[in-house]
Amino acid sequence: MNSEPIIKVENVTVRYDDRTILEDVSFNINRGEIFMIVGGSGCGKSTMLRQIIGLETPVEGRIYIDGENICAARGKQKKEILKKFGVLFQSGGLFASMTLAENIAIVLETYTDISQECMAELIDMKLASVGLRGYDGFLPSEISGGMKKRAALARAMALDPMILCFDEPSSGLDPVTAASMDAIIREMNSALGTTMVVVSHDLEGVLTTAHNVIMLDKSVCGIIAQGDPRKLKAENKNPIVHSFFNRIAE
């Protein structure tokens, strides 16, 4: 298989007005790995993710998704790149006025012209894969927070994307449900080979699930540590990194 990194971030700088959030950030994400972006609150994790999925364009720098620069892509080309992504937003982003089935169907209807029968089977399959079989007729307001996240994941997976992106998949969930989110991420990753890009501040999940991490920090407007999270925990001497991975309050 292709061993080129699936996502290449090169010299990305993000500014809001005059405030620099990220400066000259570069890193690679390998095919099929679980990659996590960690760091304190407000350090720019979500901002980084928004650049990668093309919601915003950085002031400077390039981001290659499977060889194509998403920062320069427009129109149809961009839509093609976006098809490679499934994104799970922090609050789920399910359409509240639609049932779970309709939430998934809307993606399938947009990108394919499969029959109703086939669509129903697919929806059943996707909901089953996140443990929500039989909930297709429920509205998002009728299910719990953890179920909403899983439903949003089912929607993100509707088109079997190459890359799944998560913004804080475990935020607002109890530890057990959070752990089950991590388990789902690992399961999807090993079974489907999907590259997972996860923004997280949940240390437990980072240590058990991530293959690779970058840690962002406000002080440098960028990466202060990267690599295998278990090694970082054991070896990194930087006080910020050390306190994050060893749960020490600043």
Added chain:
Amino acid sequence: MKKTKKNKDCFRINESANERILTPILPLTLTNANAYDKQLATTKVVTDCSKITLDFAEANLMDFDSYLVIFINRIRQFAKEKNVEFAISGLPSDRRNFVDLFSRKITSELPEQENNSSIGRYIENLGKKFQKMWRDSYLLIEFTGNLLIALVKMPFQMKKVRWKDFPFHFNAAGVNAVPICLLIVFLIGVIMGYQGALQLHQFGADIYNADLVGIAIARELSPLMTAILVAGRSGSAFAAEIGTMKVSEEIDALTTMGIDLYQFLVLPRVLAVTFSIPFITALADLSGIIGGLFASLTTLNITMNGFIVELGTALTYAHVFSGIIKSMLFGFLVASVGCFRGLQASGGAESVGKFTTAAVVTGVLLIVLSDSVLTFVLQVLGI
């Protein structure tokens, strides 16, 4: 997909003695789903055999997605229906993981579901509707009770009511509503004036058009139209505002902080509307009568002086003030219902929209309902 339409098969079937070997040719993707489904529907996959094998050895599996799983399940289903042995061969291990993940769970049992007949469900829904209506009225009564308690307590707890918001709402719900109310009631006056003139002229009772327009506007039309406009402008605004606060847990925060919702949110709004609407109505009275005057002068043989003198004898204080007091009641109802509906919102944005609509509908309904009751009562009292 288009390429596949013409005589190109999606899959091939090799028949041997009593085994069928099925080899997919086109990539098993959602793009090809329709083509595959079509061929599956038109070919007899399982006939007179004891075993069917799905062979992926030659299949193009570089490109695949969830349709792979659906296709396998379809064939498996065929085999099961015909009681034939089913096997898969040549599926690479990573594809196998993919298929396993999705099929393991899809074959798991569905959670228990109630299986009512359609009539049963219909009756159940009807019952639920009534239950909801009952609950709705119950909540409205509860809300009214709470509001009245807050009103009674108000003189003793003046400091707790958020008066800071009062001028803002007075301005937004009252002052800003003046131009549109004046315009609408003026036009209503003109319409009334023309219609009245047409009828009264036939009896030579031209001058009585002043009575007709004056009393109808002051007693009924001006308070009614003003209240309906305020329901559309402010009732809905209150519902949307408070509803949004409710779904973003701001109301919950207020409650846990021990702040009284009625004093903090409801009273400033309700009082602002109740005390601004009589001024609008008074101005609208004037504007409606000018509309009627305009219509009379342009169609009938009367003078401005004559109209005004006749109006002066016909229109009593009772007419004017019953209209203005009525408008205060309407304003109170409309604003309360706006707040009530807002507090009922729960869940998400779509719920806010639903209850904003409900605020206007219930508001207008209550206006008309209370107006009919009042008209009757005032009639009996001879006011």
